[in-house]
Amino acid sequence: MELKKRTMPKELQLFSSLAPRFELSTKEKQTYSNLQKGYEGELMFDRIIADQLQCDYLIIKDLLLNFDSKDFQIDTLIIFPTIIQLFEVKNFEGEHVYDKEKDMFYKNMNYEIQNPEHQLSRAVTLLKRLLKQHGFQVNLQGTVTFINPEFTLYNLTPDKPFILPTQINSLMRKFNQNHSGKITNQNKGIGKKLISLHQSDYPIKNIPDYTFEELNKGITCHHCNSLSISLKGHYCYCRECGEKEKVQQAVVRSVQEFKILFPEEKVTKAKIFEWCGGMVSEQRTLRILKQHFQLLNRKRWGYYERKTASN
C-alpha cells in the first residue's frame, strides 16, 4: 500500500518552468539535467516495485525528515512486516569506479563524485535514531540502487550495499520470498509517524538569479515545454510537438509556474496577462482566474490564491 506518492521535486519544477524562459548557465543546465535524471530514475524504480513486488508492504516515496537539526532525504522507504528497507536511487550512467582503499567513487575513471554510500548510511543512522526517539525499535536496512541499465561499476566488492541494474529483479524476487507475513498495526504506526514528520515546506537550493522582466513571456507546451504555442478557440496548439491543451488548463498551469518562480509575488489579472505573453485576453484571463482561484482582496488591487478543497 502506498502511504505517500512521489511528486516532482520543487527544485525541478522551478528549473523546468525557468528553462524555456531564461538562458541558464552551463552549471545551471547541469543542475537541471541532474535533477531531471534523478527524478526519472526514481519513477523508474517506482514502476519496478509496483510491477514486481507482490508481498505485503507499505511504501513511502520521497521523504524529507529532520533529526537533531539535520535534514535527511529518503528516495524510497518500504516497510515490510519485519524490516524497514531504505533505497537511495541513483540514475548514474556509464562507467564508474569504486576505490575501496580511499572509499571514493569516480565517474569515467577519474572524476570524483560523492560516494552514495555515505549519503545512505547517514540516512540510515539518522532514521534509526529518529524512530527510537518515537519509541520504535526497528530492523533497518539500506541499499544504493543503481537503476540505469547502462551503468557499470568497477571494483565492487559484495560487502557493499550496492544493487546493480542487473540485480534489481532478483532483489524483488528475494523480497517476495522473504516477506510472507502481513503488515501489522505497529508497521502502520511507524508509517503514519514518518508521514507526519515529513517536511513538505523546504527551501529550494541553488536558485538561479532572475527577475520577472527578464524572463520570456508566453504559455509553455505542457508536453515539450517550448514556448511555441498558438491559440485557436478553446485550445493551445504546440508548433514544436503538435500537442494541444485547453486554454483554461494552460492558463492555470501558467499561474502555477508563476507561483513557483515568484512565490512572493501576488497573482493579479494584469500580471498573468503579461506572463502569458498577452496571448489570452485580459477578460478571458480574469474569467479563468475567478473560476480557479479565490479573490483575496476585493478592492482595486485584488489578487488571487488557488482555491482549496473545491478544486
Ligand SMILES: [Zn+2]
Ligand atoms: Zn510541444
